[in-house]
Amino acid sequence: MTDRTIAVDYLARVEGEGALRVRIHDRSVEEVELKIFEPPRFFEAFLRGRSYLEAPDITARICGICPVAYQMSACHAMERGLGLTVSPAVRALRRLLYCGEWIESHALHVYLLHLPDFLGYPDAIRMAKEHRGAVEKGLALKKVGNAIMSLLGGREIHPVNVRVGGFYRCPSREELETLRPQIVTALGLAEETVRLTAGLPFPSVEEEYEFVSLRHPEEYPMNEGDIVSSRGLRIPVDRFEEEFEEFQVPHSHALHARRRNGGSYLVGSMARYALNRDRLLPKADAIAREVGLEPVVRNPYRSIVVRAVETVQACEDALRILDAYRPPDRPWVEPTGALKPGACVAATEAPRGLLFHRYRLDATGLIQEARIVPPTSQNQKRIEDDVRDVVGRSLDLDEAGLTTECERAIRNHDPCISCATHFLTLDLVRSGGP
Amino acid sequence: MARPKLAVFKFASCDGCQLTLLDCEDELLPVADRVEIADFREASSDWVGGPFDLTLVEGSITTAEDARRIQEIRAQSRVLVTIGACATSGGIQALRNFADVQEYQRVVYARPDFIRTLATSTPVQDHVRVDFELRGCPINKSQLIEVISAYLGNRAPNVPTESVCVECKRRGNVCVLVARGTPCLGPVTQTGCGALCPSFDRGCYGCFGPQDSPNFPALTGKLGELGMDPPSIRRFFRTFNANAPAFRAAGDAAEPPKEAR
Numbered sequence: 001m002t003d004r005t006i007a008v009d010y011l012a013r014v015e016g017e018g019a020l021r022v023r024i025h026d027r028s029v030e031e032v033e034l035k036i037f038e039p040p041r042f043f044e045a046f047l048r049g050r051s052y053l054e055a056p057d058i059t060a061r062i063c064g065i066c067p068v069a070y071q072m073s074a075c076h077a078m079e080r081g082l083g084l085t086v087s088p089a090v091r092a093l094r095r096l097l098y099c100g101e102w103i104e105s106h107a108l109h110v111y112l113l114h115l116p117d118f119l120g121y122p123d124a125i126r127m128a129k130e131h132r133g134a135v136e137k138g139l140a141l142k143k144v145g146n147a148i149m150s151l152l153g154g155r156e157i158h159p160v161n162v163r164v165g166g167f168y169r170c171p172s173r174e175e176l177e178t179l180r181p182q183i184v185t186a187l188g189l190a191e192e193t194v195r196l197t198a199g200l201p202f203p204s205v206e207e208e209y210e211f212v213s214l215r216h217p218e219e220y221p222m223n224e225g226d227i228v229s230s231r232g233l234r235i236p237v238d239r240f241e242e243e244f245e246e247f248q249v250p251h252s253h254a255l256h257a258r259r260r261n262g263g264s265y266l267v268g269s270m271a272r273y274a275l276n277r278d279r280l281l282p283k284a285d286a287i288a289r290e291v292g293l294e295p296v297v298r299n300p301y302r303s304i305v306v307r308a309v310e311t312v313q314a315c316e317d318a319l320r321i322l323d324a325y326r327p328p329d330r331p332w333v334e335p336t337g338a339l340k341p342g343a344c345v346a347a348t349e350a351p352r353g354l355l356f357h358r359y360r361l362d363a364t365g366l367i368q369e370a371r372i373v374p375p376t377s378q379n380q381k382r383i384e385d386d387v388r389d390v391v392g393r394s395l396d397l398d399e400a401g402l403t404t405e406c407e408r409a410i411r412n413h414d415p416c417i418s419c420a421t422h423f424l425t426l427d428l429v430r431s432g433g434p
Numbered sequence: 435m436a437r438p439k440l441a442v443f444k445f446a447s448c449d450g451c452q453l454t455l456l457d458c459e460d461e462l463l464p465v466a467d468r469v470e471i472a473d474f475r476e477a478s479s480d481w482v483g484g485p486f487d488l489t490l491v492e493g494s495i496t497t498a499e500d501a502r503r504i505q506e507i508r509a510q511s512r513v514l515v516t517i518g519a520c521a522t523s524g525g526i527q528a529l530r531n532f533a534d535v536q537e538y539q540r541v542v543y544a545r546p547d548f549i550r551t552l553a554t555s556t557p558v559q560d561h562v563r564v565d566f567e568l569r570g571c572p573i574n575k576s577q578l579i580e581v582i583s584a585y586l587g588n589r590a591p592n593v594p595t596e597s598v599c600v601e602c603k604r605r606g607n608v609c610v611l612v613a614r615g616t617p618c619l620g621p622v623t624q625t626g627c628g629a630l631c632p633s634f635d636r637g638c639y640g641c642f643g644p645q646d647s648p649n650f651p652a653l654t655g656k657l658g659e660l661g662m663d664p665p666s667i668r669r670f671f672r673t674f675n676a677n678a679p680a681f682r683a684a685g686d687a688a689e690p691p692k693e694a695r
Contacts, residue, residue: 064450
């Protein structure tokens, strides 16, 4: 009988602080624990007593990588509870802002965090010594996402212009048009990214995921739609908590989530794509076909191609919004008369997947209760399942090799531990005989 | 000559301030040519040990382990710069400093006994010597590049400490507070954002913390005239830099804490 122990104290190239513990006995994987030691920050507690108008700015600070997602879920939840309907122009501008965040976040993950795994570098800086052109293209693409957020939101991290009921100020058509040449360039770069990533060497792996995402009657999902799953679930967003539950485990500061039937599930780009392949715009659809991307991708390593396709989609969508934009009469709407808040519930598609918010307000508009379920919390259990599978397949590797494979399995899902609280240390214990 | 070693460390935070470095798309590769990125875990899986020539610290101290870790980092760092509201004032999570953290734990977690946290969220300077504090929620890109360039060039960073109002005038904005009656923290807040909020027709909400010579009683009086009640004024001072001493005191002055009444 032999024991093997591998410890990685901190997972790199993910957003946040975490660790992984894997215990192996007699060639079977006994236990996988994704440990999130990012310190808790208690947003749901200190949101109580704050005005509903503060929710978008405060919840944005949960995550510097996807602040727009928090702003969007918070705004939509409040508007639903207060019975506010925003104008079509505001709706379009929000989608444009979200496109900016998707482009920025996906370019960051694809080029700076994920691609080094495929090309064998510790980071994009060192990768740039031999692949400077690719890294520069990735940064140029990322910069366009940030430019969209800066123009609409004032800045790319924690934009200041998002308001419950709309925007504080809506841009003129001329201001928005200044983005067009940059987005046209980005669209080309994104298409190149699809071709680049589709040509990478991928391990041949298929996982059995239950995919969960929003689905909208006409559009690739962002701010609206029902919650659907690849196993036939279809519910309105306000029934989320009936079908999905959060639970706490001793090894993590992030609550985990599962289906009420106990199963893990996956949110994020692979889920959105699998459940909404038919909603891609023409150029995104064409490039996915060109590189032969299957309609449902079950190989987690190939998520890098899916993110690239979604980046094309976001650029194409942004241009479509620019074409149609006319400034609204009023930048924002607000409740009239006495507040009669109902259930404030919304889910939107953060770059990393479904982001659920629920609030209860009092008659003066102060928050009494807040519940936020970020995508990485939901994916933790599924990521543990992926790691279990990768370890099971790779038992013959030495410790260093196995550690690398575990880290890759986690990075495939672009986890954001700042959101989930944050990320990784690998502690691998092997026991039993070879 | 060996390139100077740069490190980036994270404590309780949203990751946005270290992301700011990766958001410097035009400067990132040129900066990386001039420094050795010795420890930046969000960006690299390869880290070498200290000592570091320049260390950037994001986030506030909220656990006993982090209180120990910051001491180690200080000992390894020739120059230590804190970046962002969390590291310089305790951040939004310092709202626990005004509340009962055990009650907070019960609200968020079914099993609060699994959670290890301190009762307070404190800035890095409460624990170790800090060479420079770069404010902001998030920090400003050009100020970050200025700070990195300054320390690489062995000079002091040029980062203004005047109010948002000064920047607003420079931009030619109409004053949202005076002309529109919109509550605004611009008069008491340090510039650095480029007077963003007033440029978007809203009031400043204090991302960069107190400016160097704020007049809180005048602003508090004005906010009252605009119809804000004391709890609302206190809340206004208590967001992303709630624990900055000047904002903390202004909040208490607007509505004294219960035990003091």
